[in-house]
Amino acid sequence: MRLILGDQLNCRHLWFADKQKDVTYVMMEIMPEQLYVKHHIQKIVGFFLNMRHFALSLKQQGHHVIYFYLDSAENQQDFRANLIWLKQKLNIKKFEYQLPDELRLDETLKEIQKEFKESKVYDTHHFLTSRNEVKDFFKGKKQYLMENFYRYMRKKHHLLVDSQLNPTGGQWNFDADNRKKYDGKVPLKEPLIFKRDVTELVNLLEKMQVPYMGEINKKEFDYPVGRQEAFALLDYFCQELLPAFGTYEDAMLKEHVTLFHSRLSFVLNLKIISPNEIIQQVIKYWEHHQNSITIAQVEGFTRQVIGWREYMRGIYWAEMPGFKEKNFFNYNAPLPDWFWDGKVKMHCLKHCIANSLENAYAHHIQRLMVIGNFTLLAGIHPTEVDNWFLGVYTDAIEWVQITNTRGMSQFADGGIVGSKPYVSSANYIDKMSNYCKNCFYDKTKRYGNKACPFNSLYWNFYIEQEDKLKNNQRVSMMYKLLEKMEPTEKEKISEQAKKYLENLNSL
Known part of the structure; x- marks a missing residue:
């Protein structure tokens, strides 16, 4: 009996090379997986659709599959209980599974493994690194540094390097070229969407009383299902969006949800498509269109997929479970109520949160420099932030979410992931958006009637956290500016920040 988890939909896994009559594949929709945080309804529907599609495709290929639907009469709503029931019913002698990417499931399956006389664990054959490769790479070093790991990945996998392993284009990183506000010079393209009726699934969630956040157009659900649509999304990205991706990857626009982003992270994190398949196709397309696509566009995308994504997973396995408890600033405020409906007067937060609730999507700068920026400046407990981010986005699975949120975004880890807090005043948001x-x-x-909350909260953050941040060289400029600031100016800023912090629900 082989268990397939909902984010292990890799049809190219070695398991499926041969059709074995004595192998039963098991997949299941169970309530605990819907309840550990409140998920966006589009996330739940997207997972179930792809799980069911995967199970059907295995059956069509001749594999024996048992699928527990959420409302199946025999479904005991528990991994262990369902597997033990099948063990007895089918007289199963051996249990096999692929390494989960979340620690809680890793521990659960290790316990279930003990129920069988014989068992075996396989790698998922998806990532470009092993679980411990990042940890081993930085062994003996004082700090993780993504850039060093990224260069190692490029060389190891011969991506955008020459025969001597020197970087294509003469430099490793073109990030400086990829920070432009959208200027209208390149026409915006509508994202490729996949319309399908999911009324039956929505009715199932209602019947089973699954709590959820967000909204869904049940007549025109637009996330991809299966490899054919995943590759259609990849093709569309290469042909229509890649030529301007890097240039505007940090830009934000209230009139457009996705700009030039691929939206591939959902199918990528479910393992429907692999990082290697994505990067190979992107590089191949660029090689045939170098007259219209610059290296900066391709390098920026490559860095996200084979650098940052693999790096985040490595830190997860190196630092968990302790990482989940880190709270460097000892914050304890709850999320404002408007995180659940988007009804906030600050336009940046209104658009980014509304986008998240309407589409279960936001790109990395909206997540990091608007939503995450605010929660850090406002002193929100990092677990509150974790749970919201983990629930609201379709691509959010703990291994990638918590390292980005608690680490990169909230600096709750004290600098394991990032070397400085990623905070800004209104100036950055205005620079990168409309x-x-x-x-x-x-x-x-900074203060006074209708002063932007980001401004006073930004400076107040540095004032309040001076003891913890003053020796951080990457923010030393902020403290030099504070030293030059008149005491009365700092007092007015602190008073304004205090008013906002005491009334977060009214912003």
Whole structure:
């Protein structure tokens, strides 16, 4: 009996090379997986659709598959209980599974393994690194540094390097070329969407009383299902979006949800498509279109997929379970109520949160420099932030979410993932978006009537956290500016910040 988890939909796994009559594959929809956080309804529907599609495709290929639907009469809503029931019913002698990517499931399956006389664990054959490769790479080093790991990955897998392993284009990183606000010079393209009726699944969730957040168009659900649609999304990205991806990858626009982003992370994190398949196709397409696509576009995308994504997974396995408890600033405030409905007067947060609730999507800068930026400046407990991010996005699975949120975004790890807190005033948000235009708040004011909360909260953060941050060289400039600031100015900023912090629900 071989168990397939909902994010292990890799049809190219060695398991499926041969059709073995004595092998039973098991997949299941169970309530605990819907309840450990409140998930976005599109996330739940997207997972179930792809799990069911995968199970059907295995059956069509001749494999024996048992699938527990959420409302199946025999479903005991528990991995262990369902597997033990099948063990007895089918007289199973051996249990096999692929390494889970979440620690809680890793521990669960290790316990279930003990129920069988014989068992075997396989790698998922998806990632470009092993679980412990990042940990081993940085062994003996004082700090993780993604850039060093990224260069190692490029050389190891011969990606965008020459025969001497020198970087294509003469430099490893073109990040400096990839920070432009959208200027209208390149026409925006509508994202490729896949419309299908999911009324039956939505009705199932209602019947089973599954709690969820967000909204869904049950007549036109637009996330991809299966490899054919995953590759259609990849093709569309290469042909229509890649030429401008890097240039505008940090840009934000209230009139457009995705700009030039691929939206591949959902099918990638379910393992429907592999990072190697994505990167090989992107590089191949660029090689045939170098007259219209610059190296900066391709390098920026490559860095996200084979650098940052693999790095985050490595840190997860190196630092868990302790990582989940880290709270460097000892924050304890709850999330404001408007995180659940988007009804906030700050335009940047209104658009980014509404986008998240409507589409179960936001790109990395919206997550990091608007939503995450605010929760860090506002002193929100990192577990509250973790749970919201883990629930709201279709691509959010703990191994990738918690390292990005608690680490990169909230600096709750004290600098394991990032070397400085990623915070900003209204100036950065205005620089990278059009959110500030016609906002209720004034982006230029630190205090006073309708002063943008980001401004006072930003400076107040550095004032309040001086003991913990003053020796961090990457933010030393902020403290030099604070030293030059008049005491009365700092006092007014702190007073304004205090008013906002005491009334977060009213922003």
